[in-house]
Amino acid sequence: MASSTASISDPEAWKDLKGHVEDIKKTHLRDLMTDANRCQSMMMEFDGLLLDYSRQRATVETVDKLLNLAKAAQLTEKISRMFNGEHINSTENRSVLHVALRAPKDAVIKADGKNVVPEVWNVLDKIKEFSEKIRSGSWVGATGKPLKDVIAIGIGGSFLGPLFVHTALQTDPEALESAKGRQLRFLANIDPVDVARNINGLNPETTLVVVVSKTFTTAETMLNARTLREWITAALGASAVAKHMVAVSTNLALVEKFGIDPNNAFAFWDWVGGRYSVCSAVGVLPLSLQYGFSVVEKFLKGASSIDQHFQSTPIEKNIPVLLGLLSVWNVSFLGYPARAILPYSQALEKFAPHIQQVSMESNGKGVSIDGLPLPFETGEIDFGEPGTNGQHSFYQLIHQGRVIPCDFIGIVKSQQPVYLKGEVVSNHDELMSNFFAQPDALAYGKTPEQLQKENVSENLIPHKTFSGNRPSLSLLLLELTAYNVGQLLAIYEHRVAVQGFVWGINSFDQWGVELGKVLATHVRKQLHSSRTQGTTLEGFNYSTTTLLKRYLETSSEPQM
Ligand code: F6P
Numbered sequence: 360m361a362s363s364t365a366s367i368s369d370p371e372a373w374k375d376l377k378g379h380v381e382d383i384k385k386t387h388l389r390d391l392m393t394d395a396n397r398c399q400s401m402m403m404e405f406d407g408l409l410l411d412y413s414r415q416r417a418t419v420e421t422v423d424k425l426l427n428l429a430k431a432a433q434l435t436e437k438i439s440r441m442f443n444g445e446h447i448n449s450t451e452n453r454s455v456l457h458v459a460l461r462a463p464k465d466a467v468i469k470a471d472g473k474n475v476v477p478e479v480w481n482v483l484d485k486i487k488e489f490s491e492k493i494r495s496g497s498w499v500g501a502t503g504k505p506l507k508d509v510i511a512i513g514i515g516g517s518f519l520g521p522l523f524v525h526t527a528l529q530t531d532p533e534a535l536e537s538a539k540g541r542q543l544r545f546l547a548n549i550d551p552v553d554v555a556r557n558i559n560g561l562n563p564e565t566t567l568v569v570v571v572s573k574t575f576t577t578a579e580t581m582l583n584a585r586t587l588r589e590w591i592t593a594a595l596g597a598s599a600v601a602k603h604m605v606a607v608s609t610n611l612a613l614v615e616k617f618g619i620d621p622n623n624a625f626a627f628w629d630w631v632g633g634r635y636s637v638c639s640a641v642g643v644l645p646l647s648l649q650y651g652f653s654v655v656e657k658f659l660k661g662a663s664s665i666d667q668h669f670q671s672t673p674i675e676k677n678i679p680v681l682l683g684l685l686s687v688w689n690v691s692f693l694g695y696p697a698r699a700i701l702p703y704s705q706a707l708e709k710f711a712p713h714i715q716q717v718s719m720e721s722n723g724k725g726v727s728i729d730g731l732p733l734p735f736e737t738g739e740i741d742f743g744e745p746g747t748n749g750q751h752s753f754y755q756l757i758h759q760g761r762v763i764p765c766d767f768i769g770i771v772k773s774q775q776p777v778y779l780k781g782e783v784v785s786n787h788d789e790l791m792s793n794f795f796a797q798p799d800a801l802a803y804g805k806t807p808e809q810l811q812k813e814n815v816s817e818n819l820i821p822h823k824t825f826s827g828n829r830p831s832l833s834l835l836l837l838e839l840t841a842y843n844v845g846q847l848l849a850i851y852e853h854r855v856a857v858q859g860f861v862w863g864i865n866s867f868d869q870w871g872v873e874l875g876k877v878l879a880t881h882v883r884k885q886l887h888s889s890r891t892q893g894t895t896l897e898g899f900n901y902s903t904t905t906l907l908k909r910y911l912e913t914s915s916e917p918q919m
Contacts, residue, residue, distance in 0.1 A: 367863045368734050372431040376424050380692050383416055387828045388802035391418065403678055406664050408846060410678055412832040414802045415685050415764070416693060422675075425684040428861060429674050437860040442670050444470040444630070448867035449728060455867045457635035457852065458666045460627075461659040461845070470630050482626055482640055483652075489605075489625075490647035493567060494541070501599035506567040508542040510557050511645040512583045513571030515716060517607075518547040520637025520848070521571075521645050523713035524658060527706045527844045530774045534650045534841060543649040546587070549579035554586050563594040563603065567648070570606045571641050573633050575613035578876070584617065607640040632867050634716045635852060638662055638845075654841050661845025669853045679850050682832070683857025689764045689830065690739050691862075699757060700743030702768040703794040706839055710768075710847070711743030718855045721866040728865045737862045747793045758801065758825055765801065765831040768847070769794040772838040794833075801829035882907070890916070 367373060391397060391413075398413040401422075417425075429435075440447050444454040459468040459475050467474050492498040496505035511521060522545050528534035546557040568591065570584045584604075591603045605623040606614040609631075614624045625640035636642070638659055646655045665679070674680045689695045698718075700711040722738035744752060746767070757763050773787035784792070804827020810820045834850075836843045859866025881898065888894035889911055896904050 367428075367432050367861065370428075370431040372424065372427040376421075376428060376688070376692050379421060379424055383418070383421065383693070386416070386418070388414060388416065388830070389804070389827055391416075392802060403676060403681065405668055405672075405678055406846065407837045407843075408678070408850075409835040410681070410832065411835070412681065412685060414798050414831045414833070415688070416828065416830045417685065417688065421688065422681075422684075425688055426675055428687070429680065429684060429857075432861045432863065434680065434857065434860050435674060438670065438856075441856065442468070444468065444475075448632070448865060450865055450868045450870070451629075453867070454630040455632065455635070455856075456628075456630040457632065457638060458663075458670075460631065460636075460638035461663040461666065461849075463663065470628070475628065475630070478628070483643065486625060486640060486644050486647050487652040489623075490644070490652055493648055494651060499602070500564050500566075501595045501602050502564045504564050506565055506603070507540055508544070508561050508566045509569060509645055509648045510544045510546050510561070510566060510587065511569045511571055512546045512580055512587065513607075513641070514547045514577060514579050515720075516633030516636050517571040517573060517577075517580065517641050518545055519709070519713040519716050520634070521545065521642040523707075523709040524637060524642055524646055524841075524844055524848070525649065526709040527839060528646070528650055528654065528658075528841060530706050531840055532774065534654050537651040537654055538649050541649055543645055546583050547579070549582055551586075554583065558587075558590060563591045563599075566591075566603065568604045569645055569648070570604065570608075570614075570617070570619065571645070572607075573609050573627070573631075573636065573641075575606070575608045575610040575617070578879070581617075588618070605644075607644055633869075634720055635867075637713075637848065650841075657841035658845040661840075661842035661847075662849040663845070664842075665846050665849035665853065669849070679853030680857050682850065682854040683861065685832065686739065686764075686854065686858050687861050690737075690858075691735050693830075695739075695762055695764050695830075696736070697740040697742065697761075697763045699749075699753075699763050699765045700741060700768070701746050701749055701765055701797075702743070703746040703790055704768065704770050704839060705745050706774055707768065707847075708745050711741065713848075714743075714851050715741045717852060718858075720869050720872070721855050722859050722862070722864065723871065724859075724862075724864040724866075727863045733862070733864070735862075737859075737864055746797065747790065750793065750797070754797070757829065762829050765798070765829075767794055767798055767831055767833045769833065769835045770837075770839045770843075771835065774839055798831045798833055800825065801827065801831050803827045804829070886911070 397419055400419055401413040403410040441455050442458060444456055446452050446454055448455050454470040456468060456470055459479055462468055462476050464480050466476050468476055493506050500506050525543055544557050546553055568587045572580045588600060591599050600618055601620050604619050606619045607625045608614050609627055609629055611621055611624050611626060615621045625644050627639035631639050643655050669677060669679050700714055702710055718741045719738055724737050726732055769791060777786040804825035807820050807824050810823050815823055856866055885896060896907055
């Protein structure tokens with residue numbers, strides 16, 4: 360195995376980029392944007408998508424240098440190792456093969472020498488059959504009624520991806536039509552308020568609960584699963600669980616122990632990372648129950664199209680590669696610690712929360728894949744809101760405060776067009792006017808001279824000046840069907856992987872989430888013993904002791 364990139368900041372390519380920052384600091388996007396050849400070279404098209412990264416603080420030379428960095432980091436080799444099923448998630452000794460989840464039936468993708476695509480399709484076929492039974496009403500609940508509502512219980516990767524796709528499809532005409540009369544809800548938080556919200560208005564007789572957990576040990580998910588099992592059995596008796604609860608997991612033994620019939624369990628594999636699992640049964644089952652398998656299959660096909668592009672396109676024309684390199688440029692060289700994800704589409708309102716996990720859980724690391732401290736910071740702070748809502752919220756900071764590279768995502772054809780007679784433009788054109796305007800406002804800004812010409816009073820000129828030179832990129836999709844949603848997902852998944860490959864970290868483990876879970880276990884034990892035996896608080900620092908005391912003395916939680 361080729362040695363990894365623990366010292367990616369050593370090679371010439373890295374140092375070259377470090378030196379190049381000084382050149383870029385002398386440029387302004389206002390000027391860079393006048394060079395049509397440069398702009399043309401920064402447009403990339405693939406399968407209906409158009410990427411325009413001409414508003415990055417980069418020249419043609421910068422891109423060349425980034426491509427050199429990719430070579431120094433052995434990016435192409437690392438991508439191949441991922442597709443070849445090598446154990447690139449070395450700290451968990453696992454392959455990283457979410458691409459196999461959306462591969463065509465005749466593809467061959469091997470993990471540990473075995474083609475996994477037939478297993479993937481066995482589960483997909485099982486989901487297709489099961490979801491058709493539920494949707495057609497041939498599978499009924501304990502009292503003979505069809506199950507028209509689904510609550511999917513899961514958290515993190517077993518929640519955010521499916522929620523993003525569900526939200527994106529809710530208003531797609533085809534998906535909308537096939538979801539008529541059905542509801543899909545997500546129960547993630549252990550806050551009992553989330554349970555109350557989920558079951559509000561639902562009848563256990565007509566509800567199917569899908570417990571989604573890779574490990575089937577996640578505290579929140581298991582307690583929520585027990586809570587909804589109680590909700591079902593209290594209304595319908597213990598035997599109703601067989602008809603009203605199914606599971607998605609890699610741990611089928613624990614599924615059975617929980618009391619769910621293993622025939623009603625949908626498997627996936629340890630080579631699927633939680634945050635990369637939306638194309639497994641984690642997403643495909645709940646989404647197929649809601650929209651039908653044929654719609655979800657289109658989503659898988661869209662993701663697969665990007666997988667093929669990512670695997671086989673030379674790096675200089677490879678969309679996820681270019682996006683990943685530009686993010687490395689922004690974070691590691693220009694020093695911008697955040698990234699705003701700004702879809703001009705309400706249907707994509709849950710995209711940023713999903714990418715937050717994909718990106719920040721993957722690349723928020725402090726050591727190289729070999730365990731050596733990194734001489735630079737990795738990952739970025741991802742956040743976002745759909746436009747135009749974000750414009751009325753945090754864009755002030757983006758325009759005149761901190762510099763935050765922005766991803767603008769636009770859709771050519773609205774899922775739900777509205778044209779009002781007498782209006783200047785359609786509602787979607789109104790939305791898209793903002794999509795086109797904002798990147799230029801960021802790039803060009805407004806100078807004091809321009810303001811003077813507009814007779815703005817002197818005292819207001821500093822307040823109304825926009826420095827400009829704020830980077831963004833624009834991604835334009837033809838429409839937002841299930842297929843396009845799959846494309847968008849895969850682009851971001853691979854972009855995150857590219858960043859991690861270049862930084863030389865393991866983007867596929869998540870040890871950083873463990874410590875808090877362990878400490879919560881201590882607190883849980885203490886709460887139990889204090890409430891049941893009046894045990895005094897022990898082993899906590901002054902601050903936690905004070906807070907816990909106040910909590911125990913003033914709360915009205917029932918004694919267990
Ligand atoms: O928060 C940590 C994490 O392990 C995520 O990586 C994962 O997506 C989530 O918990 C849920 O895990 P599981 O699917 O095993 O319940």
